[in-house]
Amino acid sequence: MEETYPWKWQKFAKKSLKIKRSSWASGGLFDLDRLEEDIALLENRMTEPDFWNDNIAAQKTSQELNELKMKYETFNNMQELSDETELYLEMLEEDDSVQEELEETLEKLDKIMTSYEMTLLLSEPYDHNNAILEITYIGYRPQEIAIKGQTRVDIKLAEDTQKLDEVVVVGYGTQKKATLTGAVASLKGEELAKVSQPNMKANLIGKIPGVRYQESTGEPGVDSSDRFNIRGFGEPLVIVDGVERPFTQIDPNEIASMNVLKDASAAVYGFKGVNGVIIIETKKGEMSRPKINYSYSIGLQSPVKNLEMMNAYEYAYYRNQALMNAGQSKRFTDEEVEKYRTGSDPINYPSTDWYAETVRKVAPKQQHNLNINGGSEKIRYFFSLGYLDQESILKSTQEFKRYNFRSNITAEITSKLNAEVGLGGHIDYPRARRPHWRHSVFSQGSAECPCLCQ
16 A cells, blocks of 8 residues: 555555554543543533632633633544545545545644644643743844743844944954944853863854864863864964964953954954954953952863773683684684683783773863952053863873963053053963883883783
8 A cells, every 4th residue: 555645645644544543542542532521521610600709710710621622623623534534545545536635634634733743842731841932033132931832922022222232342443233244253251251161262162153163182281273263264363452362371261352253344354364353352450449359160071981991801812813713823822811811920911901091080170260450540450360270181191280360451641542551471381290101011022012912
């Protein structure tokens, strides 16, 4: 029969037959008799003299009755269409002329079933946490609406004038978002500081559309510059407080805003801005009493997946098997394999878990920042000190430390003339935690080497 009708609606036919079989079961998929009893019970309850004495309970009962009637109507239609589908399928084996009627019936059945499945997904009895519909659009405030079984939701978005009035730093000054036509993405410093990464490039992952970064190594303090780009067009130009400089080692607590210019907005920078421009503004002092802020983050790093390594016996055994399958002689004698298995001679026939010896289960990381800002109408200041300590997953890799400092002072000389002095930098301090051996047992010849390096 499967070759008799097209595959596009074949699945609907099978679904119809499944519905039919389910409806024959005890209780049935539709259980129309039970629905009729529940409807009749609620209707009798509504005829009682004191039914409307409790308005809240009465409204709830009325709503329940309407839902049951709608469910009964839906189930009844699905049952009738399912019966028609089965009839047409039986007739189709002898008469091809009913194929058009079958397709129409299946189309109606599919629409009803799709609508009912969506109702089940968004109905409170089947979604105890209540489905939440989130609506977002540029220039408007985001809204979250609880569905609670509604099949139609009217939404009116309110303009977010605050967002449109935000000032974006571009190459030729500043401009409001409302009048900006170029592709510019903005990010506040507070968002960068929420998830602090030792490498600022890694901190941008998932935060700005079009910005891509892939780490090629997990070594602390290493910057994979060749894997950082905007829309895949190479490494962008980075401007920090009006000066071209790297930004990977900047403490995120020092950043006030970050703007990414992706198209013609970066044309003012000429050839250097062909791959996009990242403009970073560091924090400045505010006209207020001195404010002292301290923040810290402590975390643990762990491998995504720990490798399961063979022990010495397993390696020797399967290495011999592989060589014999290839028509070659054994690498290990039976006596050597047995010594690896029993561990009777650990000096000459050791079994070392090299993965456990070289990789830590967890590696701690901590980052601290202390900053002070304030000032008067004439002079404002911002001072920041940062400290990062990150250990590597690999035991042989150096521990990475970084000290950040920044000082921004703004002085008002006249009403139309300001002077700014900014100093910033970082000191990296790699320190070896364990000795590095120049000679390894893996460099020995196969005749003298008792380890399993061959």
